[in-house]
Amino acid sequence: MRTFRSTALVTGLAALATALTAPAVLAAPPAHTAPGSRTAPTSGDCSSGQLCVWPTADFGGKRQTYELSDTDIESCVTLPKGTAAASLANRTGRPVTTYQSAECAETGEFNTYPGGGSWVPRSPYQVRAFKIWER
Numbered sequence: 001m002r003t004f005r006s007t008a009l010v011t012g013l014a015a016l017a018t019a020l021t022a023p024a025v026l027a028a029p030p031a032h033t034a035p036g037s038r039t040a041p042t043s044g045d046c047s048s049g050q051l052c053v054w055p056t057a058d059f060g061g062k063r064q065t066y067e068l069s070d071t072d073i074e075s076c077v078t079l080p081k082g083t084a085a086a087s088l089a090n091r092t093g094r095p096v097t098t099y100q101s102a103e104c105a106e107t108g109e110f111n112t113y114p115g116g117g118s119w120v121p122r123s124p125y126q127v128r129a130f131k132i133w134e135r
Contacts (some may be wrong), residue, residue, distance in 0.1 A: 046089035046119075051096055051132065053085035057122045060087070066132075068092060073134050076104035084126035090118040095133040102128040 045059065046052035049068065055061035064079070071077055073094075079085060079102075090096045094115040100108035109125040112133075 046091050048091050049093065050089075051092050051130065052089045053079065053127060053130075054087045055083060055085060057086045059089070059121060066130075068094070068132065071132055073132055076129055076131055078102045078129045079127070084128050086123055086126065088113075088118075088120045088123065088127065090115055090120075092116075092132055094135070097131045097133065098123065098127040099129045099131075100125040100127070104129045104131055 045063070046065070051066045051071075053064050053066075064083075064085075066077065076099075085098075088098065090113045092115045095112050096115065096118075097104075097110055097112040099105065099110045101110075104110075111124070113120065
């Protein structure tokens with residue numbers, strides 16, 4: 001009877017380990033490399049003190065930058081009409097909340113990213129507005 005419990009315990013733990021690690025492996029984003037393209041951006045692609053947004057995932061397309069010197073703190077900043085961001089980097093040194101809503105409404109999706117070095121290659125929603133917070 002003791003052997004049965006040990007075997008059942010080992011089998012159960014092995015099944016649990018497989019179940020816990022398989023989704024994590026499947027959820028990992030693929031490396032961003034394509035023939036003739038550059039690798040994923042580094043800190044040089046968004047300078048210190050800036051919030052950078054890109055229209056496509058993996059930091060693709062024309063980058064838009066925002067700085068504290070020309071952005072009102074704790075005010076809703078809407079991206080230009082007809083545009084949205086699919087990836088971003090926050091190097092402002094302050095928390096930034098991105099919004100699915102162009103009015104910074106919390107009825108849609110929103111996330112806050114810490115300042116100083118947050119890279120989001122694939123936003124879970126189209127970012128249409130943001131707020132830079134004091135602290």
